[in-house]
Amino acid sequence: MSKAVLVDLTKCIGCKSCQTSCKQWNDLPAIKPQFDNTLSYPAETDGYTYTTVLHRTTEKNGQETLRFAKRQCLHCLEPACASACFAKAIQKTPEGPVVYNPDLCVGCRYCMLACPFSIPKYDWESVFPQIVKCQFCFDREGTHDRIGHGMEPACVNACPTGCLKFGERDELLKEAWKRINKYSKYIKHVYGEKEAGGTSWLYIADVPFETFDFRTNVPNIPLSTYSHDYLKWSPAVFIGGGALLSALHFYTKRRNEIAKEKDKNHDINA
């Protein structure tokens, strides 16, 4: 069974409890971010921050209002970041979390580019920077583990409003739809149900997800499908190509030799 979190943005009050408790649980350093007009600090997750609460003003029923969205790794079911990592430093665990292991990381940052949600960040200031992203409080045998101990993530634990709910993905997905069908305020879309082939963190909201610049043009299939569709040819190309090239090599060589010999013969005959 795979663990998941349902984020109901209609309940979020932007209190940032999730954000600070994540920092504290994970022993992340605090920084002093740039001024941000929306007062989202930091304005994006960064090399020291797994999760941040985005603040946006938007309009609803003809009046301005505020909405908030906690942002962190979505823990894709088939993560593009993991598929992109050529050293297996990022891996999807059967429990659900997509976790990063700095010991294997080469620092190529392809995962940063690969993630359709722009989640992985880098602690640029270090001499040997690490990739930084929410680990879903999963740190088997480590000091920051909660999931492994059967606890809910630190952020979920800290949320006062029930905006964050931890559980099994299929159950939470059902609940998400139940809420959507019960209350008319919701947008009829569970963000993460299908995006990039599905994610472990699911969002529901009463404003369009574009409000928070959530990408809505992410394909509904795992992104890795595209590279797999391509990579699956590799063995064939290498074996077939190898054979073909060898054959060509010897064939053309032979042909040239024959041609030369012919020339010679021709000379002799002449």
Added chain:
Amino acid sequence: MAAQKWSFKITPLRIILMLLAALAAVIAVYRLATGLSTVSNLNDNWPWGLWIGLDVLTGVALAGGGYSASLIIHILHVEKFKPLSRSAALTSLIGYLLVVAALFLEIGRWYNFWVPFVSWGYHSTLFEVFMCISLYTLVQIMEFSEILTERVLTFLHKPIVKIMPVLLILGTLLPFGHQASLGGLYLLQVGRLHPLWWTPLLPWLFLMSSFFVGPAMITIESSLSGRAFNHHIDKQILRSFIRISGYVMIAYLAIKIIDLIRLGVFGYIFEGSLESNMFLLEMIIGVIIPIIICFSPLSATKKGLITFGVFTTAGVVLNRMNVVFTGMYKALGSGYFPAWTEWAVSAGLIAGGILLYLFIVENFNILEYDKKYQTA
């Protein structure tokens, strides 16, 4: 020949190149010791910048001249092109060495560079690129050691000549893999990379363009070295050589057009945006004009050949830069412009490459060998 002395002419241009290379070396050491943020403007929005775009993606494509030549000369045994083989192989080798150097600077945890050899992330396109480039560089070094061992470590010469066919086949095959895979890296950018560039066929387009840029590079290079070392290649040979490129370009153009139509994004070409203009520029300079030159009497002239070379090469550079920068600009924002140190390293690497080329050409049997075939 064994008694020949090492020689390296010092000219003002070479001094400049050396200074550039030395500066790059200093910056490189500094970067390795202090991290990336001290020398680059890379950031969370733009994790990949100039070094990947120019030094790696473009570098590999341009260094690809080696493999198209190798395919044509060694595998298909089109003997008339033999005069090109050694200089093509050298450029290619140097190109790859630069790519490897750039990659080493690029990775944040460089002491872990070996990890992928043991921890195989085989589902990653980058894994294929990495493995291929590593193997290929190795193969190239071995291939090239045929030439080296003519002068140094001569006892190895015989065994190397023996295994040459295997090396040659490998050396042709591997680039197919990573040239395509470099394009494959951007498959994951679906929805982010502008649709004028993103297509599931991206790897194959990269492969084709890296193939047709090979002969173009060789024309440029031979005309340069022709001037410098009096190493003139018969125009006719070059002309039929670039013809091969020409056919591939026609195929490339056709595929690209059909693909754009198939994906329903043809309209973007003429929308007048930065992306569409850059795309048009890339296609006109890099594909359409070269095709025209190639299949017209122009290609019989020296000027025509050089123009073909320059345009095609520029087109491919533009294409790679468009994929890395122009096409991603909308998705990633405008938060990146390379730092002077990044430019300096890129320039220094190229300078170093040129110096290495010059040194090798002056001291090893590269052009002579080619000449021999030319006169044969």
Added chain:
Amino acid sequence: MAGLANSFGRGAMTNHFNDYKNTDVFLVIGSNAAETHPMAMKWIQRAKELRGAKLIVADPRLTKTAAHADIFARHRPGTDIPFLLGIMNYAIQNNLYHKEYIANYTNASYLVNPNYGFQDGLFSGAGEKNGKFSYDKNTWQYQKDGETIKKDFTLEHPNCVFQLLKKHVSRYDIETVSKITGVPKDIYRNVCETFASTGAPEKSGNIIYAMGITQHTYGTQNVRAIAMLQLLLGNIGKAGGGVNAQRGESNVQGSTDLAMLSHLLPGYLGVPNATKHTCLQDYIEKETPPSGYWKNKPKFLISLLKAFYGEKATKENDFCFDWLPKVDGKNRSHMGIFQEMLDGNVKGLIAWGQNPAVGGPGAQFERKAMEQLDWLVVVDLFETETAAFWHGPGADPKNIKTECFLLPAAFSFEKEGSVTNSGRWIQYRYKAVDPPGEAKTDTWIADKLFKAIRKEYQNGGKFPEPILNMHWDYDKPGHDEPDIAKIALEINGYAVGENKPLDSFGKLADDGSTVCGMWIYTGYWAMDKDFKVAKCKRRSREDSGLGTFLKWSFSWPLNRRILYNRCATDPQGNPWDPKRALFKWNGTKWIANDVPDYNSKIAPEKSAQAPFIMLPNGNGRLFANGLADGPFPEHYEPMESPVSNIISKQQNTPCASVFKGDWAKIAELGDSRFPYVATTHRQLEHYQSGAVTRNTPSLVEVCPWMYVSLSENLAREKGIKPGDEVWVETIRGKIKCLASVSPVVKPLTVNGKKIEVIGLPWHWGYQGMSTGATANDITPAVGDGNTSIPEYKAFLCNIRKA
């Protein structure tokens, strides 16, 4: 709190947080619960989800609370009274008020002196006393028949409170209110309709407020308006109803209960006045009402004196009443003290967990005032701006002679003891970690300080008796820390000679046989029979379903969760809403889901006559004749206002506490230099003056910059872009901060005129990890006539690019 005490009898939140889930309609006014009380928001959301509750938010700013509102009414700072009176008017005009409730449980039926009147914005009796405006309250008294007040239960008599109220609020029709407040008429009508719908007996409406209501020159009357509206709609004493004052700190209710105020002794006993109360007898006679629960006041006071002076307090010596400090009629509130300090009359200051250099009104002047001190002791976690006043902006350390001491204090997690939350729950907490370095708990500091002072007095001094004879016996053998249990026992109360905590203040006596440090808490330290712990340590989640959680901690008084809960049923004892029945009279006894706040031994009809047991007449006050500035609230403009009062000729409240000097300078009406309305506010990332939060890295990170919110419109006019540095100026000074441009604030149309509003958080200062301009440097030092609370929430300013 004065507004509440004068309406209901106690100055405390009537319900509690968990009870919010029972509400049908919330009106949150002058409170930003989502940021300042996030846990309250949890229960508001629960009510929305469980019962489709509606949330109305009235605030000048689009707050995080407003973001969740069903109706958001943007009103101009300082116009709460018209906003609230308008709803009352609407409810009365449309017959939506709870008639049976007000007739029985409030003073609606009382007849008032026929000479009572109201004209031109002033109540009858306006006059001058000692050169200051004041009301003669004679005409505000009830008509009496001997000792009994005349009543008309039909509520028709023209002199009855209800008719007076009806007349008073009739001037606040939707049109007028909209003109004053700037709330568009359709939105305001919607507010009225929605909230007045809770006048139906089976509905519960809940008003939540905080500093946005109290910090005005008429803050007490703002609270009164809320209390009256809730009485009118019958929302007091019910599950899901109430007037819920959300306190500004985790334990501010506790500190109010224990009288961290200049005019009170612990347990809301008034401080004796030097001239008025020359002896105990005087005090008892003058201050004990003949009826209501306060008739027991002597018991509470004498038990308190026993707690102060122990065996020394005997009947013969008036239980040492003479030793109690007395007030002299001068203003001894925060601003009063600083005024004296400015004048050089105050020589020493102990700032204990307080940071007036940031938090006080006209903070720059308060720092100036501190320069006059001979010595300053600051007890805090960090070197606050107050501790560092001598090197603040504009201070020249060379010229400051003040000797400063900083005593490092322990944080709340580093000490044991109880905390009283807004909902009056006294919850015991244990120490999580030891304090760092030399930091000590407050009790330790107080203990050592007192002992040291006593030692000094042993060598003589002025009036040493109260110090030398103070009962001070909190030592715990073998420990450096005083014994918390001994202190708790003394607060709770015990019978002399027995060291057992009493379980009810009903057992306190006025003969010196009982000791009690604070009568309203009695019982909190008593043992729970089932759990074998002191009641404030209980943690049982057992519940009736109404969220009263009677076995979780202890709620003063006597574990009552909802105050005035006699009003939860009709006079016969039937719950107004059977689904949310706190009580039900089954013919012989009460079925209870809460602890009755009334005499449950008598028949329901009898207890129904005096459901507000702390008030002398036992009825909630729609008309309150005890306040300085009027029996009904009336709209006046803030002291600094861009518009003239359109409802009367009286521009400002005549009773404001005004001070002298630069810090009390006030911009005149229509001063073109200061055309914009400013309001200060808090935000969730920082706490109070930021003394702790601006020194906590992870909190600095989530809001590192002082800023000012201004509207997109104003920004455009002034050429200010987001993130620009700007000056915000008032007549008292100017501060520099960054601009946040967003629809959080918007211009309002006030009587046809466009008024821009700007918002300033006040958490910053020049110390700590995140520094920034102090908003209070430019707030006015002018206060409420009853409580002297400063008017932080509405003043005039200008803004320009720096």
